[in-house]
Amino acid sequence: MAADFNNRVRVRLYELFVEAGRCPSKSDVAADLGCSVGDITESFAALAAAHMLVLQPGTGEVLMANPLSAVPTPFVVETQGSNVPRTWYGNCIWDSLGVIAMLHADGRVVTSCGCCGESMTVGVRRGEVVCQPPGLVHFALPARRWWDDIVFN
Amino acid sequence: MLLFRSEEPRSGSQSADHIDRWCKSWRLERGAVLSLEQAWKLADAWYRDRMSAAWRRRSVDEAHELFRSLGLTSDFWRFS
Numbered sequence: 001m002a003a004d005f006n007n008r009v010r011v012r013l014y015e016l017f018v019e020a021g022r023c024p025s026k027s028d029v030a031a032d033l034g035c036s037v038g039d040i041t042e043s044f045a046a047l048a049a050a051h052m053l054v055l056q057p058g059t060g061e062v063l064m065a066n067p068l069s070a071v072p073t074p075f076v077v078e079t080q081g082s083n084v085p086r087t088w089y090g091n092c093i094w095d096s097l098g099v100i101a102m103l104h105a106d107g108r109v110v111t112s113c114g115c116c117g118e119s120m121t122v123g124v125r126r127g128e129v130v131c132q133p134p135g136l137v138h139f140a141l142p143a144r145r146w147w148d149d150i151v152f153n
Numbered sequence: 154m155l156l157f158r159s160e161e162p163r164s165g166s167q168s169a170d171h172i173d174r175w176c177k178s179w180r181l182e183r184g185a186v187l188s189l190e191q192a193w194k195l196a197d198a199w200y201r202d203r204m205s206a207a208w209r210r211r212s213v214d215e216a217h218e219l220f221r222s223l224g225l226t227s228d229f230w231r232f233s
Contacts, residue, residue: 005205011205024167050210052210093154093155093156093202098196099200100196101193101197113156113157113158113171114171115171115175115178116214122156124176124193127193129192134158134159134160135189136187136188137154137156137187137188137192138154138186139184140155140179141184141231142185142231143220143229143232144231
């Protein structure tokens with residue numbers, strides 16, 4: 001039962017995030033589902049323990065609903081919706097491409113070289129990827145260490 | 154996971170490529186380097202169904218199988 005509720009919270013969190021274009025608060029999700037903020041706090045904690053969300057350390061609000069970031073990052077993702085462009089923040093380059101994949105859209109990631117700071121743009125159109133200037137993705141930590149410090153990673 | 158320019162450093166600039174220079178500044182070993190095409194395929198496979206109610210976190214074996222299908226077979230891509 002708890003797992004079902006947590007999955008309902010998870011799905012509704014993503015839906016509200018995408019509908020509004022910003023991450024909902026615990027209060028927003030509680031109001032939407034007609035339950036208490038305490039219920040959502042417990043659910044968020046369980047989802048974070050299962051590595052399905054990352055929470056802000058002070059408030060317990062969402063920091064990452066991967067691939068989406070609840071806070072501004074150096075990875076700006078622009079997707080083409082049915083009518084108007086939408087803007088998001090990704091947690092890293094992998095997640096930023098993941099936003100485009102999750103929304104089943106064309107889009108682009110506007111970011112910069114991790115070394116020298118030069119502006120870089122990665123466009124995805126019908127599954128074809130173009131990076132300008134040419135780039136590579138670097139995974140610094142091996143998979144077994146990804147959750148040691150997910151914010152750094 | 155960061156994006157780096159893959160062009161050769163300009164004449165007169167610091168030697169070593171952008172990834173190596175970043176690793177040196179963070180005192181980290183060079184990790185795994187993917188092309189944008191590989192990174193897109195990984196992101197698409199990893200996230201395309203994330204909003205679905207049927208989505209479940211992959212088991213370690215399922216994640217390893219996904220990495221293997223994308224040619225990511227070194228120990229770097231193992232969770233255990």
